[in-house]
Amino acid sequence: MRISIESTDRIGISQEILAVFAQQAWNLKAVEITSCFTYAQIEQEGLQLADVQKSLSGVSGIVRIKEIALLPAQQRENHLQALLDKIPEPIIDLGKHGEILAVNQATKLLIKAHESERDSAKELDYIGKPIADYIKPLTKNLITDSASSHAITINSKAYIADFSPVYASTFDENKQTNQAITGAVVVLRSMHTLGRQISLIQTHHRHDFNAIIGQSNEIVLIKEQSKRFAELDLPVLINGETGTGKELIARALHQASPRAKSPFLALNCAALPEHLLESELFGYTGGAFTGAQKGGKPGLIELAEGGSLFLDEIAEMSTYLQAKLLRFLQDFSYRRVGGTKELTADVRIISASHQNLVQLIAKQAFREDLYYRLNVLNLTLPPLRERASDIALLAKGFLTNAVKQVGRGLQAEDVYLTEPALALLQRFSWPGNIRQLQNVLFSVVALNKGQAISASDIQQVLAKYDSEHSESKAETTDQMESKEIKDWASAQAKFELELLQQLLPLYPSTRKLAERLGVSHNKIAMKLRQHGIG
Missing domain, CATH: 3.30.70.260 (ACT domain)
Known part of the structure; x- marks a missing residue:
């Protein structure tokens, strides 16, 4: 009573x-x-x-x-236990000697799975017993006077164990207050949970197929293929020039797949040197190399558990890492850098490259066996110059975003492109594709003082890209091997053709182009006819 x-x-x-x-x-x-x-x-x-x-x-x-x-x-304890049981992550309250004081329901399930032979009727017998008797990686030695995190493996699954020390006030002979450690609270974070949190932090916008702007036949076909591929839990290789939206397609694929509620993580293989790329991808154990974190660090493969991992610029990966990735794709098992334990991960690999992998295979710069593992499903994204009909829609969306960011008291609906300006955008070759179009329109909005964006406004910004591109192209031309040049006449003809193709969209009349190049109007007209440029 x-x-x-x-x-x-x-x-x-x-x-x-x-x-x-x-x-x-x-x-x-x-x-x-x-x-x-x-x-x-x-x-x-x-x-x-x-x-x-x-x-x-x-x-x-x-x-x-x-x-x-x-x-x-008792009522407070019941409410607290109900609260803890609602938390999906295992939480354990430990005494200073590592004995179990309290756990939540997620911990009970974890212990039951870890100690499968234990009678379920005795599942509460572990209260007061050493945690290491039930989850061996957790020992009293991990309880320190400061918060710490440790990478551990339980039931062949990786976790991050966060230890938070618990203090109690004591009094010495002089009645001075001291803080003594009485135990620790341990939270076990699964790689799936951590990966999902990182994925949410990285994602600030909607990334489904509705976010892919375009109504051209080319982009409609890509969307249809991607939606079918999303249902198939197989690797996907995305080909396309720089700036064509490969990562956007990869995110939409993930979002439409059964893995949508799990993490989507991305890694640019060209952004890191080999040793850093390896540890970023596969993780490392404590002390694996100088500067390694004490408790080790999970890799993106672990963090993407249950979800998708996007490997951009896969062609830049070294042959050593290609072999290690191939092994993972064969049975989805791997080892951390410096580790000996075999880990497994359920991850869908989506890769992308702007390079021709078949040519790289011929040059022995890319592994053929890895190529066939990655290229189970294939998407090839069209460059912007092949879907010029989508430029009007893309430009409208980019203008709206640019006005919101730049501000200046303008409303998005007040800023618009004139017909000549839109025509100029549609004629330009866009070597940087959608990314370049976005940057050009952002620059135009930042520089423009009015509401109407004219062709001259566009031309002013494109001229800057033209100058930079010409310098880069000149450097590349200087490096060409002499065997590629047949004779003086063919080299001159090739130069004239490329020059006219590059400048005509910027200076759309023969008179303007002649003025830009400092030659007569008749000469420009003759050269255009000679090279079949209308």
């Missing part, structure tokens, strides 16, 4: 109540005392509430006595 005794705030009343219980020789299991309330749990066979009320009738100041379901501390 659990009872609540409400009373006036009188000194000594709780002692009198407890004295009555002692006189009755009742088995008192628990007592709680607060201002104006005394709570008690009495284990006495045949005891009735009326018996308690009668025995306390002689104590002055008692207002009301009633039976309750739980004592306040």
